[in-house]
Amino acid sequence: xxxxxxxxxxxxxxVYLSASPLFHLTLTLAAFVxxxxxxxxxxxxxxxxxxxxxxxxxxxxxLATGTDYRTxxxxxxxxxxxxGPVTVALAIPLYRQRAMLLRxxxxxxxxxxxxSATAVISAVITVQMMGGRADTVSSMAPKSITAAVAMGVSxxxxxxxxxxxxxxxxxxxxxxxxxxxxxxxxxxxxxxxVGLAIGTASHGIGTARALQxxxxxxxxxxxxxxxxxxxxxxxxxxxxxLAMNWL
Amino acid sequence: xxxxxxxxxxCQLAGEVLVxxxxxxxxxxxxxxxxxFAGFCLLGRIPDALARTADGMxxxxxxxxxxxxVGVMLHFDLIAADWAAIAVGIILSTTAGLILTAxxxxxxxxxxxxxxxxSPGKEQP
Numbered sequence: 277x278x279x280x281x282x283x284x285x286x287x288x289x290x291v292y293l294s295a296s297p298l299f300h301l302t303l304t305l306a307a308f309v310x311x312x313x314x315x316x317x318x319x320x321x322x323x324x325x326x327x328x329x330x331x332x333x334x335x336x337x338x339l340a341t342g343t344d345y346r347t348x349x350x351x352x353x354x355x356x357x358x359x360g361p362v363t364v365a366l367a368i369p370l371y372r373q374r375a376m377l378l379r380x381x382x383x384x385x386x387x388x389x390x391x392s393a394t395a396v397i398s399a400v401i402t403v404q405m406m407g408g409r410a411d412t413v414s415s416m417a418p419k420s421i422t423a424a425v426a427m428g429v430s431x432x433x434x435x436x437x438x439x440x441x442x443x444x445x446x447x448x449x450x451x452x453x454x455x456x457x458x459x460x461x462x463x464x465x466x467x468x469x470v471g472l473a474i475g476t477a478s479h480g481i482g483t484a485r486a487l488q489x490x491x492x493x494x495x496x497x498x499x500x501x502x503x504x505x506x507x508x509x510x511x512x513x514x515x516x517x518l519a520m521n522w523l
Numbered sequence: 524x525x526x527x528x529x530x531x532x533x534c535q536l537a538g539e540v541l542v543x544x545x546x547x548x549x550x551x552x553x554x555x556x557x558x559x560f561a562g563f564c565l566l567g568r569i570p571d572a573l574a575r576t577a578d579g580m581x582x583x584x585x586x587x588x589x590x591x592x593v594g595v596m597l598h599f600d601l602i603a604a605d606w607a608a609i610a611v612g613i614i615l616s617t618t619a620g621l622i623l624t625a626x627x628x629x630x631x632x633x634x635x636x637x638x639x640x641x642s643p644g645k646e647q648p
Binding site for chain 1: 528531532534535538548549550551552553555556557559560563564569573574576577578580581584585586587588589590591592593594595596597598601602604605607608609611612613614615616617618619620621622623624625626627628629631632
């Protein structure tokens, strides 16, 4: 499509850019590339999580330029759309871990279900008891699983997918920072158990940390992340609706 | 690459259709993931091209959370109202979730390893 010749004034240029998907798509990618570089420079500090940094940078730019989210999303939707196919692609790492899955099936599935239920129930009860609104409670419930799936689950139980995405990120960063020391304090050093816990409670951001702790730890974490996403997606909406009807 | 992307989209599409037809309470892409996993089990392996494409996409999965994460700007008021509940909720539930996953695994694996008759269970994802 032929674009009209741009007038020389910077303001007119901005009027064009601020309304075009190109600008916001580029902003998203550029901010992410910068955040990744900062993350690497820091030696992979979990506090400088690239997603968190990118979101902060993009939000600051949007606030500074007075751009609303809807306008931003017209550009960013091309990135957002890929969440669907990438969720499907999680079948690949899951299939690669199938030998380990079968070998430790019983303890693994049992521990994962206990931990997964604990993470959901304790989050819901805490937020409810502290007077959080219904939206916040629903958005918190799936916060331990990978954002790609958590947002879908959140939508199904009446949460706000975008709030869930932020809560998922915070959970991942918290788990990645605290898990190794916390579990050592509890006397658990078995890398399989540590990895499984990190993947179950703090998904991909935790798994990145687990990989730094060792191969076994990372593999179990990745496996737990995938399984917990499936388990939570399958069980949480059903149990949620049952609980809501019952209450 | 194009074929692999088509396979992923077909699985997602099949997942979305199944979820709607059968009124399944799961996100369509998760159903698509289960379908693809079942496909690998039937085939007995992961096609190389599909593995390459998927690994490339998964390596950059964090980028895909950004547009939704920026949506936080729509919820500043909700977060401002509930920030204490959110903070305590994340700290308590993540800590509890970590401990109550690691502890059963630690205990069960010791018992499981001690039992020579133990065989892989039938559980599947």
